[in-house]
Amino acid sequence: MNRHFAIDGGEYLCEIGRLNALQNSAEFDSAVVLGMGKDSPLGKTVFNIGLVKSGELIKTTSIIGDISSIRNVVVAGSNFAPGAVVTAAEISRRAINDGDRSPLTDLKSLEGKQARVQIQSGSIIYEDMLEKKPLVNAGDRVTILLTRGQIKINAAGIARQKGGKGDLIRVSNSDSRKIIVAEVVDSLVVACR
Numbered sequence: 001m002n003r004h005f006a007i008d009g010g011e012y013l014c015e016i017g018r019l020n021a022l023q024n025s026a027e028f029d030s031a032v033v034l035g036m037g038k039d040s041p042l043g044k045t046v047f048n049i050g051l052v053k054s055g056e057l058i059k060t061t062s063i064i065g066d067i068s069s070i071r072n073v074v075v076a077g078s079n080f081a082p083g084a085v086v087t088a089a090e091i092s093r094r095a096i097n098d099g100d101r102s103p104l105t106d107l108k109s110l111e112g113k114q115a116r117v118q119i120q121s122g123s124i125i126y127e128d129m130l131e132k133k134p135l136v137n138a139g140d141r142v143t144i145l146l147t148r149g150q151i152k153i154n155a156a157g158i159a160r161q162k163g164g165k166g167d168l169i170r171v172s173n174s175d176s177r178k179i180i181v182a183e184v185v186d187s188l189v190v191a192c193r
Helices: none
Strands: 010-016 030-036 043-053 056-076 089-096 113-115 130-132 141-148 151-159 168-173 179-186 189-192
Touching (some): 141 168
Parallel strands (some): 141 189
Antiparallel strands (some): 010 056, 030 043
């Protein structure tokens, strides 16, 4: 596992289900993993096992294992409601079972972000639980900057979406009422690129 799916600062834990096929250990002297039933190492998977005696493969069988990774991750130090800045968190060694989500592994990854969903105290914080702290909220009056070469134009607008620095949001031009997409520069400025 570690050779094919290396984890920085982590290791794998595999809980094997029923081992009926391996009960009669007199038939073989070793077992090797021939393959896994999926590309992601985490969660339930089928292992194709080769039973070997005196260096010769004598039988193949399958067993089911439940794999988790043990690693240092960011854990919430208290409850956070959606929109709250996550201020209390710590690094803790925990088991991760979900291969589809990415847990945070560094406290710096919380900077400039807020809870997108309810986060319970003691729970692992995953990337999809956070969003950039918005500098602009829907309904905010903003200045739209348009730069083309040496020409710079400012126009008044109204944000139609919230967004953090660097996000592309919809903005309506106050004069033309036309909806455009602009990048959030700061709390009251968006730029057309």
